[in-house]
Amino acid sequence: EDQVTQSPEALRLQEGESSSLNCSYTVSGLRGLFWYRQDPGKGPEFLFTLYSAGEEKEKERLKATLTKKESFLHITAPKPEDSATYLCAVQEDTGFQKLVFGTGTRLLVSP
Amino acid sequence: EPEVTQTPSHQVTQMGQEVILRCVPISNHLYFYWYRQILGQKVEFLVSFYNNEISEKSEIFDDQFSVERPDGSNFTLKIRSTKLEDSAMYFCASSESGTAYGYTFGSGTRLTVV
Numbered sequence: 332e333d334q335v336t337q338s339p340e341a342l343r344l345q346e347g348e349s350s351s352l353n354c355s356y357t358v359s360g361l362r363g364l365f366w367y368r369q370d371p372g373k374g375p376e377f378l379f380t381l382y383s384a385g386e387e388k389e390k391e392r393l394k395a396t397l398t399k400k401e402s403f404l405h406i407t408a409p410k411p412e413d414s415a416t417y418l419c420a421v422q423e424d425t426g427f428q429k430l431v432f433g434t435g436t437r438l439l440v441s442p
Numbered sequence: 443e444p445e446v447t448q449t450p451s452h453q454v455t456q457m458g459q460e461v462i463l464r465c466v467p468i469s470n471h472l473y474f475y476w477y478r479q480i481l482g483q484k485v486e487f488l489v490s491f492y493n494n495e496i497s498e499k500s501e502i503f504d505d506q507f508s509v510e511r512p513d514g515s516n517f518t519l520k521i522r523s524t525k526l527e528d529s530a531m532y533f534c535a536s537s538e539s540g541t542a543y544g545y546t547f548g549s550g551t552r553l554t555v556v
Contacts, residue, residue: 367547372531372549372550372552373549373550374446374533374535374547374548374549374550375485375533375547376547377545377546377547418485420485427490427497427498428473428475428490428492428497428498428537429475429487429490429498429500430477430485430487430545431487432484432485432486433484434483434484435484
């Protein structure tokens with residue numbers, strides 16, 4: 332069973348058209364939920380860490396929120412340079428450090 | 443801004459050959475990791491390394507794989523006898539602590555096994 336599921340797989344937006352990406356997770360205890368941005372052929376670039384339900388974090392046009400079962404990445408008035416794959420990952424509260432990733436959402440923002 | 447450096451960026455090797463992928467983590471980081479991403483698939487955890495020993499490894503990280511911190515700055519991943527299915531992007535990452543604060547990933551090494 333997948334621990335991290337992201338939807339949609341792909342999303343095409345017009346510049347300025349706001350939307351949200353979803354990350355559902357199932358872990359026995361959550362140490363942290365991470366959002367990363369990945370450009371083609373590059374490594375994941377850290378965006379946010381969320382630790383507990385109700386927490387929100389913002390950076391420019393991005394806002395991440397967390398509930399007990401899912402996280403949303405809200406993109407407000409996106410620009411073409413926001414086009415990338417957005418990855419969600421969880422770290423369990425088991426004493427180990429590994430991140431478990433979802434398959435990502437490929438976002439394309441057209442001018 | 444500090445970064446994790448990986449070399450080479452692309453390596454082509456013949457099946458059965460040994461490869462060593464190299465990484466220079468951020469200097470004050472204590473935890474080091476290798477992940478891989480097969481084309482079109484998820485980023486998958488391979489191994490974590492702390493205090494000169496493996497702290498966790500996945501089922502993927504079998505006897506064909508090994509890691510080493512040969513000096514104070516480098517962190518390497520060795521694949522002893524490469525298989526076609528080892529073809530992937532390999533990412534090194536490091537973190538200051540093992541807690542939930544985000545890692546920093548390198549740009550990756552694309553390994554192609556022919």
